[in-house]
Amino acid sequence: QVQLVESGGGLVQRGDSLRLSCAASGRTSSSDAMGWFRQAPGKEREFVAAITRNGISTYYADSVKGRFTISRDSAKNTVYLQMNSLKPEDTAVYYCVSDGGIITKIAASWRSWGQGTQVTVSS
Numbered sequence: 001q002v003q004l005v006e007s008g009g010g011l012v013q014r015g016d017s018l019r020l021s022c023a024a025s026g027r028t029s030s031s032d033a034m035g036w037f038r039q040a041p042g043k044e045r046e047f048v049a050a051i052t053r054n055g056i057s058t059y060y061a062d063s064v065k066g067r068f069t070i071s072r073d074s075a076k077n078t079v080y081l082q083m084n085s086l087k088p089e090d091t092a093v094y095y096c097v098s099d100g101g102i103i104t105k106i107a108a109s110w111r112s113w114g115q116g117t118q119v120t121v122s123s
Contacts, residue, residue, distance in 0.1 A: 002026040002112040004096045009117030012086055016121070020081040022096030022114060033103045034072060034079040035110065038092035038119075047105035048094070049081060059103055064090075086121045093118050
C-alpha cells in the first residue's frame with residue numbers, strides 16, 4: 001500500500017499561484033507514476049497532470065497546459081503541482097494519485113489516492 005498526503009491548498013484570487021505537494025510513503029512509492037486529479041462540485045473527477053516514475057515525461061490536461069507544472073523529488077518521495085495564473089474554474093478538490101502501471105487520464109486506472117486538498121480561486 002502507498003499512502004499519499006496532499007498539502008498546499010487554500011483560497012486565492014484569480015491570477016495567483018499555489019504549489020501543491022504530495023508526500024508518498026509505503027510500498028515502493030518511488031517506482032510509481034504519480035499524478036493529480038481534481039473534482040469540482042457536481043462534476044466528475046478529471047485528470048490534471050501526471051509524471052513518469054523517472055520524472056522525464058509529463059502529461060497535462062489541455063485546460064491547465066502552460067499554467068501548471070508537475071514535478072517530483074524522488075529522494076523525498078514527493079510530487080508537486082505548481083499552479084500559476086489560477087482561474088475560478090480551477091476551483092476543486094485536488095487529489096494526488098500513484099500507480100505502478102502506465103499513465104492514463106482515467107481515474108479508475110489509478111490505484112492509490114490521497115484524501116484531497118481544497119483549492120478555491122475567487123474572482
